[in-house]
Amino acid sequence: MLGNEAIARGLYEAGVRVVSSYPGTPSTEITEFAAKYDEIYCEWAPNEKVATEVAFGASLRGARSACAMKHVGLNVAADPLFTLSYTGVNGGMVLFVADDPAMHSSQNEQDSRHYAIAAKVPMLEPSDSAEAKEFVKEAYKISEEYDTPVIIRMCTRIAHSQSSVELCDREEISLPDYEKNPQKYIMAPANAIRRHPFVEERTKKLQALGEITTLNKVEKTSKEMGIICSGTCYQYVKEVFGDSVSVLKLGLVNPLPVEIIKDFAEYVDKLYVIEELDPIIETHLNTLGIPCVGKEMFSLLGEFNQNTIRKAFGMDMPEGKATDAVIPIRPPVMCAGCPHRGLFYILAKNKITALGDIGCYTLGSAAPLFALDSTLCMGASVSGIHGFNKAGGAQSEKKTVCVIGDSTFMHSGITGLVNISYNASNSTVIILDNSITGMTGHQQNPTTGYNIKGDPAAKINLEELCKAVGINRVRVVDPYNLNECDTAIKEELSVDEPSVIISRRPCALLKYVKHNKPLIVDADKCRSCKMCMKIGCPAISMENGKAKVDNTLCTGCGVCEQLCKFDALKAPKED
């Protein structure tokens, strides 16, 4: 079972009733798998803050609830989290946060353990799928017993690794009657002042729990050497050392225990801390005055594996054979038939500055399109262009756009658009509406008309929404039509008011999207001008100086056909 599937199973077994999340690699499958259980109400919320507050509401009403997000999603959800720490919970509440060391699919590699420390909430970290499921159930017990939201920290190698899991039955928990408790849940200053000492007291109690809980495991074998670790690092340590060194494996990573660490440190002659990303455990040991070796041997960057440890300890490294061939890199690319490609070509051709956002379309920043100027975080393109234009004035406004996907726009682009409207910048916002949340693997969102189960749902009308916040110029273009895009962008950049262009075409990978027949190259007409290569389509290459179309990839979108001045690229004639 995938780690994320095991988490979903844990939610089922723990009797959870409500799960609300926003998709984000590597956390997405938690909610997708949870949605397969009819006993759990699941939904995609517009963003992580909303999702966390939905889970809060469900907890307030007495149900066990959850939300899942990637590490940067916790930044968005941080606002409710910090005060949830004060209110505590009614029904148990757990947040699942998946870190992405090595940034397989992320814009940074922040260590979410800092959040647990800062918000003063307990954090658990499993090291495989079986533990992931058990830790979920343990987390709900802790949440209710200690009156606190709990975070379970995952990482790519736990979330997306499969290992065996034993299944148990669901614990049925009846919904209690609702009782009003304003002193606990209305966090106005007078009440919050009374709740803060509770939080500090709770941390002490959780620290005491850390000394006795089975979440933390001591394996005392060798007296010579001991290693403190958690999560996936535990697996690498065991892979390299087996039972030949003593190991303290921490499952409760916040708050960290004191006595068992002291005891473990006294037991071994030499103590190491092996942790990915930031030196959280090491800093804790430093504070306790316990000598250990950590980041002086291990990197702050990326993810580790068994060879990271072998190398650090100067052990023999397995080696393989390399060929003498020069192997070109294979970066991810926009798919053949991707609706964003045509629009990005027009931006690049007109040398337009384009502030980008988070999604598949970030790939438009790569060669040969180089169509984007920035990518920061969800929604930052729409807020950013306003600042860019306020700073640059009319000159900027005439040649700057921002691009944002439909799902990202609903996540946090709309507030930026409200600002453009309210504070009046002449900005041009392009919504790349591919009718799905693409990058994370096709999740529904408020603009698609379907919910997480694929059932019909209210469909937010983007045109009406943009008009409602005060944008008068809203138009829709087909990104497969280059002339239409070119005209629309030039016109909207030239007018003296804010505008929204909705570039609308469903993602070419969606099952319901019918592809046209692959294009045919007329080699006699091809003059080898390479115009068709400028769009960076993986289906087009040059062979013996002539354009060549890969039939297994080409979707017949016709964007390259519009670029060819010699009619060499054509759709096949209908039979």
Place this chain on the structure above:
Amino acid sequence: METKNIMIVGVGGQGSLLASKLIGKLLLTKGYDIKVSEVHGMSQRGGSVVTYVRFGDKVYSPIIDKGEADFIVSFELLEAARWTEYLKPDGKIITNTQEINPMPVITGAAEYPADLAEKIRSAGIEIDAFDALSLAEKAGSSKAVNIVLMGRLSKYFDFTEEEWMKAIEDSVPQKFLEMNKKAFDLGKNA
């Protein structure tokens, strides 16, 4: 039993996740401890993708690193060459000979190396290279390359035909079952 390591590599979108899922299901029925590690998201968009499958009495790390793989199953020739250093000295590569140009080759910034299968062989690496794409098309769909490769891999393991078939049944939709069984046979007998 010492842990065995299989890497499945290819180009995002070629169906390598299904192959790892299938092997995982097969190994589970054999009672092994198994770990399969995948990467989703950005790299799936036509990038270089890799999945690790490890099995044995007790498996700790979900990752396979340099010099550790017993087998590399590759969906594409350049990807086979990219990962050779991950093989044990006596490891084997099973690869589709299909060539898919990466973007730097398409834009002209780099070249797709010629005679790659031969270069791998002359580096002293055992390689079983064959045209899995044609066999998949013969079975009924170019998408069946993953099952053709599984058929080929089956030659190197002691699992029975029934065990493989059961894993295929559990992994592919019913309506494509016959086509995939044919793809498996074509790969096995190629």
